[in-house]
Amino acid sequence: MSLTASTVTHQTHIPEIQLNNIEMRYSTDTADVLALHQVSLDIAKGEFVSLLGPSGCGKTTLLRLMADLIQPTNGTIHVAGKTAKEARLSQKYGIVFQSPVLYDWRKVKQNVALPLELTGVSKSERERKALELLELVGLEKFADQYPWQLSGGMQQRVAIARALAMEPEILLMDEPFSALDEFSRERLNEELLSVWNKIQNTIVFVTHSIPESIFLSDRVFVLSPHPGRLSAVVEIPLPRPRTQEMRNSPEFFELIAQIRDSFEGV
Numbered sequence: 001m002s003l004t005a006s007t008v009t010h011q012t013h014i015p016e017i018q019l020n021n022i023e024m025r026y027s028t029d030t031a032d033v034l035a036l037h038q039v040s041l042d043i044a045k046g047e048f049v050s051l052l053g054p055s056g057c058g059k060t061t062l063l064r065l066m067a068d069l070i071q072p073t074n075g076t077i078h079v080a081g082k083t084a085k086e087a088r089l090s091q092k093y094g095i096v097f098q099s100p101v102l103y104d105w106r107k108v109k110q111n112v113a114l115p116l117e118l119t120g121v122s123k124s125e126r127e128r129k130a131l132e133l134l135e136l137v138g139l140e141k142f143a144d145q146y147p148w149q150l151s152g153g154m155q156q157r158v159a160i161a162r163a164l165a166m167e168p169e170i171l172l173m174d175e176p177f178s179a180l181d182e183f184s185r186e187r188l189n190e191e192l193l194s195v196w197n198k199i200q201n202t203i204v205f206v207t208h209s210i211p212e213s214i215f216l217s218d219r220v221f222v223l224s225p226h227p228g229r230l231s232a233v234v235e236i237p238l239p240r241p242r243t244q245e246m247r248n249s250p251e252f253f254e255l256i257a258q259i260r261d262s263f264e265g266v
């Protein structure tokens with residue numbers, strides 16, 4: 001992972017994640033839910049994609065399948081040519097959840113260094129790496145504070161830094177900014193793109209928000225519920241770097257309308 005590159009070309013068209021005909025059924029004593037039905041998609045190396053859809057359409061399920069936290073009842077998943085399990089074991093993923101899940105009794109830098117500690121990295125190297133990651137997310141001045149001393153947005157930036165500690169090729173993000181106010185969310189969208197520009201990895205981002213998915217992504221995968229399935233794939237041709245002004249452009253509004261239409265067609 002290079003933290004110094006300032007501009008990169010993200011779409012190299014090398015398939016990084018491939019899902020083929022995925023079906024996911026949750027069966028319990030009381031319920032039998034077909035959460036995903038015949039989902040096939042490819043994500044290129046270095047691409048930023050969003051999984052967008054209403055509650056219950058299977059976005060989190062899809063993300064958990066990619067991370068090999070659960071296994072599909074049918075279909076195959078490949079990550080850089082490996083199975084999802086092999087990819088997980090070789091630590092290709094970093095995950096950021098909706099809630100930052102930080103340990104309040106550990107300093108910010110110790111939270112970021114946790115994955116390194118668990119894999120036996122020396123204290124001095126952990127400290128160096130944690131400070132580098134905190135600088136990446138603009139929080140180097142808060143390294144010695146505790147999570148409860150930070151705002152919700154800052155806490156989520158700490159969680160992003162921690163998810164990047166093992167230098168994952170793929171960052172999976174499950175509605176990381178949905179608990180934040182609109183202003184913080186828009187600022188963090190921009191900051192996330194700036195981090196992505198430096199680390200050049202693949203990002204899969206789950207959201208309910210159409211504008212957020214457009215602002216961030218190269219492509220938006222639109223999912224529809226009952227059962228969850230892929231109803232559209234929308235290319236986002238807005239130039240990069242994305243700027244807040246683009247949110248008010250005619251192109252942006254056209255993309256919003258296009259994605260809304262793809263929901264209405266379901």
Ligand SMILES: Nc1ncnc2c1ncn2[C@@H]1O[C@H](COP(=O)(O)OP(=O)(O)OP(=O)(O)O)[C@@H](O)[C@H]1O
Nearest residue numbers: 026033035053054055056057058059060061062228
């Ligand atoms: N562990 C589980 N056991 C049984 N059903 C489940 C389980 N997890 C999810 N489901 C069901 O699968 C469907 C898809 O759920 P999922 O959480 O993936 O959707 P989602 O699009 O991420 O929703 P949200 O936006 O509300 O988080 C839903 O009907 C949900 O109730």
